[in-house]
Amino acid sequence: MATASALPAPGGAGRRKPIFRRRVAMPGLGLTLGVTLLWLGLLVLLPIAAVIVRSLGLGPAHFAEVALSARALAAYRLSFGAALAAAAINGVFGLLIAWVLVRYDFPGKRLAGALVDLPFALPTAVAGIALTAIYANTGIVGGPLGKIGITLAYNPAGVVLALIFIGLPFVVRTVEPVLADLGQDIEEAAATLGASRLIVFRRVLLPEILPALLTGFALAFARGVGEYGSVIFIAGNMPFRSEIAPLLIVTQLEQFDYEGATAIAAVMLVVSFAMLAVINLIQARERTWRNGG
Amino acid sequence: MKSATTEARGIRALLIGLALVWLALIILLPLLAVFAQAFDKGFATFWAAIVEPDALAAIRLTLLTAIIVVPLNCVFGMCAAWAISKHDFRGRDLLTTLIDLPFSVSPVVAGLMFVLLFGANGWFGPWLIAHGVRIMFAVPAIVIATAFVTFPYVARELIPLMSAQGKAEEEAALTLGAGFFQTFWHVTLPNIRWGLLYGVLLTNARAMGEFGAVSVVSGHIRGLTDTMPLHVEVLYNEYNFVGAFAVASLLAALALVTLAAKALLEWRHRDSIAASGH
Numbered sequence: 001m002a003t004a005s006a007l008p009a010p011g012g013a014g015r016r017k018p019i020f021r022r023r024v025a026m027p028g029l030g031l032t033l034g035v036t037l038l039w040l041g042l043l044v045l046l047p048i049a050a051v052i053v054r055s056l057g058l059g060p061a062h063f064a065e066v067a068l069s070a071r072a073l074a075a076y077r078l079s080f081g082a083a084l085a086a087a088a089i090n091g092v093f094g095l096l097i098a099w100v101l102v103r104y105d106f107p108g109k110r111l112a113g114a115l116v117d118l119p120f121a122l123p124t125a126v127a128g129i130a131l132t133a134i135y136a137n138t139g140i141v142g143g144p145l146g147k148i149g150i151t152l153a154y155n156p157a158g159v160v161l162a163l164i165f166i167g168l169p170f171v172v173r174t175v176e177p178v179l180a181d182l183g184q185d186i187e188e189a190a191a192t193l194g195a196s197r198l199i200v201f202r203r204v205l206l207p208e209i210l211p212a213l214l215t216g217f218a219l220a221f222a223r224g225v226g227e228y229g230s231v232i233f234i235a236g237n238m239p240f241r242s243e244i245a246p247l248l249i250v251t252q253l254e255q256f257d258y259e260g261a262t263a264i265a266a267v268m269l270v271v272s273f274a275m276l277a278v279i280n281l282i283q284a285r286e287r288t289w290r291n292g293g
Numbered sequence: 294m295k296s297a298t299t300e301a302r303g304i305r306a307l308l309i310g311l312a313l314v315w316l317a318l319i320i321l322l323p324l325l326a327v328f329a330q331a332f333d334k335g336f337a338t339f340w341a342a343i344v345e346p347d348a349l350a351a352i353r354l355t356l357l358t359a360i361i362v363v364p365l366n367c368v369f370g371m372c373a374a375w376a377i378s379k380h381d382f383r384g385r386d387l388l389t390t391l392i393d394l395p396f397s398v399s400p401v402v403a404g405l406m407f408v409l410l411f412g413a414n415g416w417f418g419p420w421l422i423a424h425g426v427r428i429m430f431a432v433p434a435i436v437i438a439t440a441f442v443t444f445p446y447v448a449r450e451l452i453p454l455m456s457a458q459g460k461a462e463e464e465a466a467l468t469l470g471a472g473f474f475q476t477f478w479h480v481t482l483p484n485i486r487w488g489l490l491y492g493v494l495l496t497n498a499r500a501m502g503e504f505g506a507v508s509v510v511s512g513h514i515r516g517l518t519d520t521m522p523l524h525v526e527v528l529y530n531e532y533n534f535v536g537a538f539a540v541a542s543l544l545a546a547l548a549l550v551t552l553a554a555k556a557l558l559e560w561r562h563r564d565s566i567a568a569s570g571h
Contacts, residue, residue: 031372037388039365043444045391096311101312104308104309115321118320118548118552119320121495121551124505125526126327127323133327164319222397228508258412268399
């Protein structure tokens with residue numbers, strides 16, 4: 001910025017009007033926007049259009065029949081229910097981890113902070129077999145739990161467990177920066193007025209971080225609904241019981257039932273877009289609220 | 294003495310303990326399990342599973358896919374970031390949202406989309422078959438599906454970074470007579486290189502590890518169209534656990550390298566990637 005103002009004004013020395021700097025037009029819009037729109041259109045918009053057009057082509061009655069079959073409904077229930085449960089659990093533990101990482105000092109803190117990102121980088125299939133190895137009744141955690149009657153693999157609980165793994169960094173990474181930016185002055189003010197730590201947390205801190213927490217929750221939920229790789233190894237995959245919606249799509253494709261697969265995919269696409277709209281809305285409201293306050 | 298804005302020591306220790314136990318149960322233990330299982334029968338068995346021909350073919354295919362997809366999405370990401378952050382045009386916010394779309398599409402749905410385009414019953418399927426072009430259940434489909442799921446990463450890193458940097462430096466270069474490519478190469482690129490590297494790392498990790506989308510379009514032809522994650526699944530379903538975890542441990546090692554590089558970048562160049570979200 002300083003470099004720019006130190007440069008000679010455009011228009012040359014002859015005109016000597018350094019105060020009115022002529023703005024130069026930024027080049028490259030045609031080329032870069034062209035490449036962007038072409039790549040976006042071919043790789044993203046055309047394929048999405050294919051799903052929408054093909055499912056519209058089924059006609060409303062047939063579409064409803066295959067998209068809302070009993071088996072499909074059971075699969076949606078599991079995918080949405082498990083994603084909701086996992087996002088809620090991640091809301092609690094993600095907030096706890098973000099809090100501990102921002103507010104406290106302890107040995108191994110940097111390592112703990114780096115570990116949080118592992119689900120972003122670890123391939124989902126690897127996560128799936130690893131979680132199964134730990135939590136199946138032969139694993140080092142699943143074994144002892146099995147003896148007291150708790151089974152976490154090959155049932156809906158396994159789905160929730162995989163989605164907790166996948167969603168955790170979304171909550172931690174959205175809450176963390178907001179928590180770090182919070183000044184401690186309002187907390188001090190509240191404490192001076194006699195509020196206990198718990199009341200300060202509930203009445204002062206929680207309202208401040210709630211939009212970020214909701215965004216993290218929504219991101220984790222949206223990711224969980226469509227998740228496939230980490231789930232199928234630990235879920236058990238029994239139709240009507242532990243079969244997630246993406247797996248049902250794969251099963252129907254393998255049986256060459258393209259209509260059924262397309263209809264379920266269309267339902268999931270619409271839900272994803274609705275989730276994206278909700279997330280954008282939360283973030284837009286958070287921004288105006290922050291700028292306004 | 295107890296400060297007004299922190300917790301009592303006991304509560305602090307309790308919260309730290311709870312957070313660490315949760316991280317250990319959910320993240321650390323599964324990570325360790327990958328390596329423990331891979332070396333369960335000793336190094337020789339591990340090594341045999343890696344150098345077995347089908348595993349080598351899977352490693353080659355995964356590398357090939359990444360080598361094609363990462364540069365493509367890198368160029369796209371730089372173009373998108375330049376257009377969006379250095380220019381003002383109608384529909385700019387919509388374009389930014391559309392670029393994020395692949396993040397919210399289930400990988401399986403992404404794979405299905407390309408079946409509907411390139412499969413035998415797809416929009417272009419009959420034409421492709423008539424002209425002898427093989428996309429479905431072959432390497433091209435794997436590359437295309439991987440390009441879809443990794444589409445937003447570079448753009449997402451660069452857009453906030455380049456917006457925050459403004460355009461004063463580019464304007465100065467242009468005023469001095471530099472062309473578009475000169476300006477980009479000598480002025481913009483040095484400013485965004487760490488953010489770009491970060492985006493490339495994330496793109497590469499996802500490209501090598503993608504499972505759902507690739508699983509739908511690959512056709513699972515062993516030794517030909519199985520990528521590393523798909524090969525892991527095949528071995529696992531054959532109860533060859535040591536083999537599955539051996540190949541998986543290579544992918545886990547890649548994830549660790551990615552995380553280490555990310556931590557290093559954040560630590561050494563915090564300012565030049567700070568504008569990005571995470």
